[in-house]
Amino acid sequence: MDLADRCQALARGALLVAESAEDAYWLGALDRFLEPWIRDRLHSLNSLLDSCDTRRELAEHTRALARTAATYSELREELFSDIHHTRPEPPWRIVRQRTMAIRAQSAVLLGQPTFVLRRLDAGSDIPGAATWDFTVIANPSDSADEGTTFVVMVSTGDHTGGVPVQVSEELENERAWYQQLEYGFHALGITPFLTAIHDPDRHRKRATDDGCGD
Incomplete structure (x- = not known):
């Protein structure tokens, strides 16, 4: 078996690891993400394997491919357990750093939403801001539950403090969800x-300005 065939065998093996985890740890509405x-x-x-010029590059890329499949399998097991098992309150799980994360809350005693935060493809960006979406899924076990999705704009400029994030007023009004977005x-x-976290009275100010205050 030459190197190309061995690389393809590795790619098939990585996909098998992913598919086996999907069969073992069914995640309903999260599968579409x-x-x-x-x-x-x-x-x-896998496409990087074709461009390897040295043995070290080949070692790095094959390791990355194998590790990604294994990490995905572990992630699905963690998310499945977060939803279906009694355990300490689960954290946000990282799918890929600075790109996507999921928080699946326990549904053992009480139905609670699952949150998905992900950056969209660069083609969705506008000048000066990256486009993200934040999805709240009421029933993650139901594969038909598409959830409620909010568009989130994140500044891509240089900032010495926090990165400005702009969301809809609708999401700001859902205080528990808004807090999860920060987390x-x-x-x-x-x-x-x-803004609504650093200025918690802004909604009251808006109501007063509109003549709806006391």
């Missing part, structure tokens, strides 16, 4: 500047 992501990621890593960015290694 995770399954396309892992296949795109494995495809990108999600921190988990991804991004320090956000969320």
